[in-house]
Amino acid sequence: AQTVTQSQPEMSVQEAETVTLSCTYDTSENNYYLFWYKQPPSRQMILVIRQEAYKQQNATENRFSVNFQKAAKSFSLKISDSQLGDTAMYFCAFMKLLNNAGNMLTFGGGTRLMVKP
Amino acid sequence: EPEVTQTPSHQVTQMGQEVILRCVPISNHLYFYWYRQILGQKVEFLVSFYNNEISEKSEIFDDQFSVERPDGSNFTLKIRSTKLEDSAMYFCASSRGGGQPQHFGDGTRLSIL
Numbered sequence: 001a002q003t004v005t006q007s008q009p010e011m012s013v014q015e016a017e018t019v020t021l022s023c024t025y026d027t028s029e030n031n032y033y034l035f036w037y038k039q040p041p042s043r044q045m046i047l048v049i050r051q052e053a054y055k056q057q058n059a060t061e062n063r064f065s066v067n068f069q070k071a072a073k074s075f076s077l078k079i080s081d082s083q084l085g086d087t088a089m090y091f092c093a094f095m096k097l098l099n100n101a102g103n104m105l106t107f108g109g110g111t112r113l114m115v116k117p
Numbered sequence: 118e119p120e121v122t123q124t125p126s127h128q129v130t131q132m133g134q135e136v137i138l139r140c141v142p143i144s145n146h147l148y149f150y151w152y153r154q155i156l157g158q159k160v161e162f163l164v165s166f167y168n169n170e171i172s173e174k175s176e177i178f179d180d181q182f183s184v185e186r187p188d189g190s191n192f193t194l195k196i197r198s199t200k201l202e203d204s205a206m207y208f209c210a211s212s213r214g215g216g217q218p219q220h221f222g223d224g225t226r227l228s229i230l
Contacts, residue, residue: 033216045160045208045221052216091160097216104150104173105210105219107160 002027002094006108013082014116020067021077021111023092029053031097034068034075035105040088048090051075082115089113119143123209123222130199131230138194138225140209149192150210150219151184153177160208166192167214196227204229 003026013019025034036048051059051068058066063083067076079086092108122141130136142149151163164174166184183195192211196203206226210219 035218037221042223043206044223045210047218047220050216050218093160095216103148103212103214103216104162104165104175105152105160106162109159 002029002096002106004092004094004106004108006090006092006111008111009109010112010114012114012116013079015082015084017082018078018080019082019113021079021090021092021113023075023077023108025073025075025092025094025106025108027073027094027096029096033095033097034066035093035095036064036066036075036077037091037093037107038086038088039091039110040085045091049077079113084115084117087113087115119145121209121211121220121222123207123225125225126223127226127228129228129230132201133198136196136199136227138196138207138209138227140192140194140222141190142192142209142211143220144190146211146213146220148172148212148214148219149184149186150212151194152208152210152221153205154208154224155202155205163194199227199229201229203227 032053034051038046049061063080089110093105149166154160164178165172181197206224208224209222212219
């Protein structure tokens with residue numbers, strides 16, 4: 001079974017600064033995907049970024065980028081130029097690649113990020 | 118942009134009653150999921166559904182739970198006889214499968230009294 005660990009329950013950052021959220025995972029799989037989801041106070045789960053394990057290049061999505069270290073089983077999220085709207089709970093999630101459709105997500109416990117003006 | 122919609126946003130039910138949570142997945146998605154999040158805890162997988170059958174389920178998804186796609190658009194989660202510990206936020210998600218990301222609805226907050 002896979003496990004996902006987010007070691008920072010809460011973090012804060014000043015507006016316009018950069019913050020990095022940590023995530024580690026444990027798996028014996030070689031083919032898998034990793035995701036970061038954002039859950040603002042409105043509670044909707046919003047996809048932030050996706051990384052394929054077979055790709056060495058780190059995924060980037062505008063102000064969001066990841067540092068994917070496959071050997072270390074680490075998948076951190078960097079938010080540059082933080083904005084007030086980035087205030088949310090951030091979840092790291094693991095998906096193993098199966099041949100059937102049951103590609104369940106395994107979530108970490110979340111990091112609550114507060115962006116301060 | 119198409120989105121997953123869930124109804125109701127909040128459901129209050131007496132313990133022992135049946136409850137049905139409804140979801141309309143994104144129209145060209147083929148894979149459907151239910152997750153739950155007990156207050157203050159992790160998001161947990163319940164079940165995945167493809168080609169009109171369950172493809173994977175967790176140990177949480179016991180005989181009290183069932184899922185159904187009654188028509189071409191809705192995907193429902195039924196809890197037959199609710200317990201206090203079923204109180205949680207329930208999220209529906211859908212995807213195109215493979216490594217494609219799952220898109221989540223806004224959730225239904227289920228409160229069991």
